[in-house]
Amino acid sequence: MAAERHHILLLAGTQEARLLAKALADAFPERRLTVSFAGAVRDLPELDVPVRVGGFGGVAGLIDYAGRDKVSLIIDATHPFAARMSGNAVEAARALDLPLIRLERPQWTSEPGDRWHPVASTTEAAARLPAGARAFLAIGRKDIQLFCRRTDIFGLVRMIEPPSAPLPEHWKLILKRPPLSAEEEIALFQTHRISHVVTKNSGGMSSYAKIDAARRLGLDVIMVERPVLAETETVPDIRAVIRALGSAP
Numbered sequence: 001m002a003a004e005r006h007h008i009l010l011l012a013g014t015q016e017a018r019l020l021a022k023a024l025a026d027a028f029p030e031r032r033l034t035v036s037f038a039g040a041v042r043d044l045p046e047l048d049v050p051v052r053v054g055g056f057g058g059v060a061g062l063i064d065y066a067g068r069d070k071v072s073l074i075i076d077a078t079h080p081f082a083a084r085m086s087g088n089a090v091e092a093a094r095a096l097d098l099p100l101i102r103l104e105r106p107q108w109t110s111e112p113g114d115r116w117h118p119v120a121s122t123t124e125a126a127a128r129l130p131a132g133a134r135a136f137l138a139i140g141r142k143d144i145q146l147f148c149r150r151t152d153i154f155g156l157v158r159m160i161e162p163p164s165a166p167l168p169e170h171w172k173l174i175l176k177r178p179p180l181s182a183e184e185e186i187a188l189f190q191t192h193r194i195s196h197v198v199t200k201n202s203g204g205m206s207s208y209a210k211i212d213a214a215r216r217l218g219l220d221v222i223m224v225e226r227p228v229l230a231e232t233e234t235v236p237d238i239r240a241v242i243r244a245l246g247s248a249p
């Protein structure tokens with residue numbers, strides 16, 4: 001019975017969430033842990049903990065799952081742009097009176113030499129690129145179609161798995177998972193004569209090299225700002241999650 005009371009549901013979706021899963025299993029071997037993935041990419045990591053894949057079916061589905069599986073604590077370690085999942089977690093935790101901790105890595109901030117143009121959405125980012133731009137697009141599978149209408153630009157698209165619809169013929173697709181070094185990014189941008197980098201403000205180090213490279217080459221960066229998430233207890237790193245759980249029931 002006591003073991004059932006300690007069931008941690010970890011909502012994953014980032015490299016950090018994978019590291020957190022391991023850290024939790026090491027720190028709290030007596031607690032049950034389930035790691036949940038949206039299933040947006042097929043290439044799931046090998047984790048030594050139980051994994052579930054796919055949406056819960058909105059807030060009602062998450063409440064149902066958490067109630068049925070006796071979840072005692074939810075950790076939201078989804079991507080900072082996964083606003084719907086984060087909102088659902090807040091609502092479900094409230095409804096079930098469960099503790100919820102969000103792991104949210106700090107966002108990137110501009111430094112001297114950066115040429116950032118902040119925008120509120122990927123739609124705005126696509127509109128902001130000038131005609132003739134040679135854009136490096138690191139914005140994910142879900143949003144790439146917004147840019148494909150811009151046949152007046154060249155797009156160098158990098159993502160983990162191929163897009164669901166073809167890209168314009170004169171564009172180039174690279175399938176690769178970060179991290180890369182700033183030197184690799186500089187070489188890539190120079191080879192393709194990139195003029196603009198388009199990215200979400202994801203934060204963290206694993207995909208920061210492109211920001212560093214853009215600064216060093218003096219490139220314009222269209223920076224999509226983070227969505228505002230429903231408020232909940234938020235910590236910035238894995239160590240803080242482990243600390244917070246040490247005092248959780």
Ligand code: NAP
Pocket residue numbers: 011012013014036037038040053054055056057058059061062078079080081082083084085086088139140142143200
């Ligand atoms: P979202 O719009 O917040 O989520 C959409 C739905 O996917 C959720 O309502 C939920 O479905 C399901 N879902 C999301 N994360 C889940 C998880 N960990 N476990 C189970 N179901 C989950 O977020 P998104 O569509 O995943 O991503 C939005 C943006 O975030 C993307 O465009 C991308 O730029 C960025 N991003 C996300 C991830 C990721 O793995 N989530 C990774 C990298 C980047 P139900 O409502 O049915 O439960």
